[in-house]
Amino acid sequence: MLKRLLPLIPAGLLVRQILPAAGGLVIVAASQTRAAACPSCGAPSAVMHSRYERRLQDLPWQGQPVTLWIQGRRLRCCNPDCRRKTFVERLVAGAAAARRTSRLTDLQQLFSPKVWWYAGPPC
DSSP states (O other): OHHHHGGGSOTTEEEEEEEEETTEEEEEEEEOOSOEEOTTTOOEEOOEEEEEEEEEEEEEETTEEEEEEEEEEEEEOOOTTOSOSEEEOOOSSSOTTOSBOHHHHHHHHHHSOOOOOOOOSOO
16 A cells, blocks of 8 residues: 555655544655755754654545645754754745645646636726
């Protein structure tokens, strides 16, 4: 079953668990990268400060809603001249404050009707 699920997992994530949940499926995943670049100075870092959890809605699988529980990392910047002491690694699956994966958002935008609204001439 896991081999059939792997193409459905966003790139860059390592699956830790697949759990059935009420009304869907929960996939617990973590980043596969060892290091991430500081967004301020660009210095790579693999020194972990702490962990956090993100929950993202993903593409449905066989009609079941899928929720990704992604275990993210907060890393320490190793550059002593950098103002930013810690930073969160950026995940490929979704934007910084997103509630849905980017591929789910893209699919929803593709199938959503385009709404055109004309307010009239400016006053």
